Amino acid sequence: MGKRWVILTVLCWLACLAGWPAARAYTPNDPHFDKQWNFQAIGLPQAWEYNRGGSADITVAVIDTGVAYEDREQYKLIRDLAQTRFDRQHAYDFAGDDAHPDDANGHGTHVTGTIAQSTDNDYGVAGSAFGVTILPVQAFNAEGLATDEDLAAAIDWAVACGADIINISGGGDDAPLVREATRRAYQAGVLVVAAAGNESQASLLYPAGYSWCLAVGAVRYDLSLSYYSNHDWDMVVAPGGDLTVDQNRDGYADGIVQQMPDEVFRFLQGTSMAAPHVAGVAALILAEAKRLGLAIPNGPARVDWLKQVIIDTAVDLGDPGQDEVYGWGLVHAGRALAYLNGQFTLQHREGAFWEHPPRGGSDSDRIETPATWRPERFSSFSLEAPALLPEGERRLPAEP
Ligand SMILES: [Ca+2]
Ligand SMILES: [Ca+2]
Ligand SMILES: [Ca+2]
Numbered sequence: 001m002g003k004r005w006v007i008l009t010v011l012c013w014l015a016c017l018a019g020w021p022a023a024r025a026y027t028p029n030d031p032h033f034d035k036q037w038n039f040q041a042i043g044l045p046q047a048w049e050y051n052r053g054g055s056a057d058i059t060v061a062v063i064d065t066g067v068a069y070e071d072r073e074q075y076k077l078i079r080d081l082a083q084t085r086f087d088r089q090h091a092y093d094f095a096g097d098d099a100h101p102d103d104a105n106g107h108g109t110h111v112t113g114t115i116a117q118s119t120d121n122d123y124g125v126a127g128s129a130f131g132v133t134i135l136p137v138q139a140f141n142a143e144g145l146a147t148d149e150d151l152a153a154a155i156d157w158a159v160a161c162g163a164d165i166i167n168i169s170g171g172g173d174d175a176p177l178v179r180e181a182t183r184r185a186y187q188a189g190v191l192v193v194a195a196a197g198n199e200s201q202a203s204l205l206y207p208a209g210y211s212w213c214l215a216v217g218a219v220r221y222d223l224s225l226s227y228y229s230n231h232d233w234d235m236v237v238a239p240g241g242d243l244t245v246d247q248n249r250d251g252y253a254d255g256i257v258q259q260m261p262d263e264v265f266r267f268l269q270g271t272s273m274a275a276p277h278v279a280g281v282a283a284l285i286l287a288e289a290k291r292l293g294l295a296i297p298n299g300p301a302r303v304d305w306l307k308q309v310i311i312d313t314a315v316d317l318g319d320p321g322q323d324e325v326y327g328w329g330l331v332h333a334g335r336a337l338a339y340l341n342g343q344f345t346l347q348h349r350e351g352a353f354w355e356h357p358p359r360g361g362s363d364s365d366r367i368e369t370p371a372t373w374r375p376e377r378f379s380s381f382s383l384e385a386p387a388l389l390p391e392g393e394r395r396l397p398a399e400p
Contacts, residue, residue, distance in 0.1 A: 024049045028120040032265060035257050036125055037221055037248050038239035042277060043334025044128055047284055050337040053119060053131035054287035056085055060115055060132050060279055061158035061166045063151070064108030065144060066093060066101035067136040068261040075102035078109065080124035080259040084116045085133045090161040093138035094150040101138035106260045108138070110268055111169045113258030114276035115283070124259055128280030128333070132287070135163055140170060152181035159188045164286055167279035168194040169272035171205025178207055186212040189302035193279040195271035197230040202324065204232045212300075214282075214307055217327065218274040221247040221254045223317060225325055229271055235327035236314055238281075240274035243267060278310065281333045285309050288340050312346055313339045 025045035027033065039045070068078040069086045093101040103109045116134050117127035139146040139154035146154075151168075155178070158166050166185060171194065172178075182192050196217040197205035208215035211234060218226040218240020225231060226242050241255040248254060255267025285306060289296050297305050313336040314329035322328055338344035 026052065028126045029122050030117075030119060030124055030126045031122070032125045032257065035250060035252060037250075037254070038241065038256050038277065039126065039128065041219075041221075041223065041239050042281065042330065043332045046334030047281075047337045050341060051284055051288040051291060053116075053127070054129040054283045055131055055290070056133050057290070058129070058132040058283045058287050059087060059135050059161075059163045059165075060129065060283050061135040061137050061161070061163035062108060062112050062115065062276075063137045063139050063154045063158060063166060063168050064103075064111050064170070065105035065140045065142065066103035066108050066138040067091075067112045067134065068103050068109040069112075069134070069136055070100070070102065072100060072102060075100075075104075075261070078259050078261060078263050080113065080118050080121070080263075081109070081116075083118035083121050084112075084127070084130065087133050087135040087161065090157075091136045092154075092157055094154045094157070095138050095141040095146065101136040103138075103261050104142035105140070105144055106262075106266075107144060107169070107272065108136070108140070109261050110256075110258045110266070111167065111272060111276045112136070114256060114273065115167065115280045117258055124265060125257055127258075128277060129283035129287070132283045135161055144170075146170065148175040148177040151175075152177040155181035155185055155192070159185050159190050163190055165279050165282050166190055166192045167276050168192060168207060169270075169275045171195055171197045171208055174206045174209070179210060182207045182210050182213055186300050186303050189297075189299045191282055191303045191306050193275050193282065195275045196232070196235055198228040198270055198272075199230055200228055201230050202232065204230055204235065208235070212303065214278060214310070215327070216271060216275040216278045216331075218269070218271045219317070219326075219330065220245065223330060226269065226271075228269070229274075231325050231327070233322060233324050233327055236278060236310060236329065236331050237317065237326050238274040238277035238331050240271050241267065241269035243269045278331050281331050281336060282306055282310065284333055285336050285340065288337050292340060294340065309336055309339065313344060 026048035119126040119130035137154045139150045192213040194208035196215045215235035217237040218229040219237045220226045220242035243253040243255045255269045256273040257267045311328040316329045317326040
C-alpha cells in the first residue's frame with residue numbers, strides 16, 4: 001500500500017511540474033449524455049470545468065434549414081431548445097424570404113443542438129457551447145438545397161447582425177458569390193466553419209475549401225476517418241459518426257444524437273454533424289479568452305488567431321503532424337481551454353493528454369442497415385447530412 005501511495009504522489013508531482021491540469025470533468029445531468037461519445041472524444045467535459053458552455057455575448061449563426069426555435073403555425077420550439085438563447089430579432093429565412101427560419105427539414109435543428117442544446121436541464125442531451133446565443137439563418141430549403149444567392153445573402157446577414165462564428169453544414173462547387181461573402185466574413189473577423197463534404201474524396205467542397213474558412217472532416221468512435229468524409233491537408237476533424245457500426249457497444253449506431261423538430265432524439269452522421277462541434281469549440285475559446293481578459297485581435301487577425309488556437313491544440317491523428325487524411329487533427333476543447341489558461345503548452349501536443357476511454361471497437365461490430373444514402377452533387381449548395389436508419393437504431397427511447 002505504502003509503495004503505491006509513493007508512486008501516485010510522484011506521478012501527481014510530475015504532472016503538476018509538467019503543467020497538466022487535474023483531469024477534472026463536468027458531467028451535466030441530461031439523462032442521455034452518456035450516448036454522446038462525441039463530446040467525450042473532444043474533451044468537452046474537461047473544457048466545461050474552465051468555461052461552462054460559453055457566454056451570451058458570443059453569437060453563433062447557424063446557416064441551415066432553419067431551427068425549431070419558435071411556436072408558429074405547424075412549427076414549435078422543441079423542449080430541449082427551450083432554455084437555449086436565440087437572437088429572435090435577427091432570425092431570418094433567405095430561402096422563403098421571411099423573418100421565420102422554421103425548420104421543415106430537421107437538419108438545422110440537429111446541427112443547432114450540437115452547438116447549444118439546452119444543457120443540464122435534466123432532459124434529453126447536451127450541447128457543446130450551450131451558453132452562447134444562436135442566430136438562426138435559413139438559406140437551405142426543406143429539401144436541403146440553397147442557391148448561391150441565398151447562401152451569400154445569409155452569410156452577409158449573419159456578419160451584419162454581429163455573429164462571431166458562422167456554421168455552414170453544407171457545401172457545393174466553388175461559386176463567386178459565396179466565395180466573396182465568406183471573404184467579407186473573414187475581413188470582418190467572423191470565423192466560417194464549414195463541412196468538408198461526404199463524397200469520400202481527397203478534396204473539399206466549398207465553402208470549406210476556401211483557405212479563409214475552417215474545413216471540418218468527420219471521424220467515428222475509434223477516431224478513424226468516417227468512410228464518407230472528404231479530406232485534405234487544410235482541415236481539422238471532429239466526430240461525425242458512423243451509423244454502420246456500434247463500436248462503443250451501447251446498442252445504438254455510432255451517430256451524433258440531438259433532438260429533432262418532432263422531439264425525437266436521432267442519431268445522424270455526416271460532416272454536417274462534425275462541423276458544429278468545431279463551431280461550438282470556437283465559441284468556447286472566444287468566451288474563455290474574454291473571461292480571462294486576453295487580448296483578442298480584430299478583423300481577419302481574429303479569425304487567424306481562433307484557427308491557430310484550434311490547430312495548435314488539436315490531437316494529431318494518422319501520420320505524424322499535418323497530413324492529408326486528418327489535416328491538422330482532432331479538435332479538442334479541453335486542450336484548447338487549458339491552453340488559454342496556460343496549462344497546456346505546445347510541448348504537450350505530442351504527448352498523451354487526457355487519454356480517451358479505451359476504444360476496443362472494430363469493424364466486426366458492424367450493424368447491417370440499408371444506409372445507402374449518398375449525397376448528390378448539385379450545381380448549387382446542398383447539405384452534408386445523413387442517412388436515416390430504421391427505427392430503433394437511430395432514436396433514443398421517449399422520455400416521460
Ligand atoms: Ca438537455
Ligand atoms: Ca453506439
Ligand atoms: Ca497527423
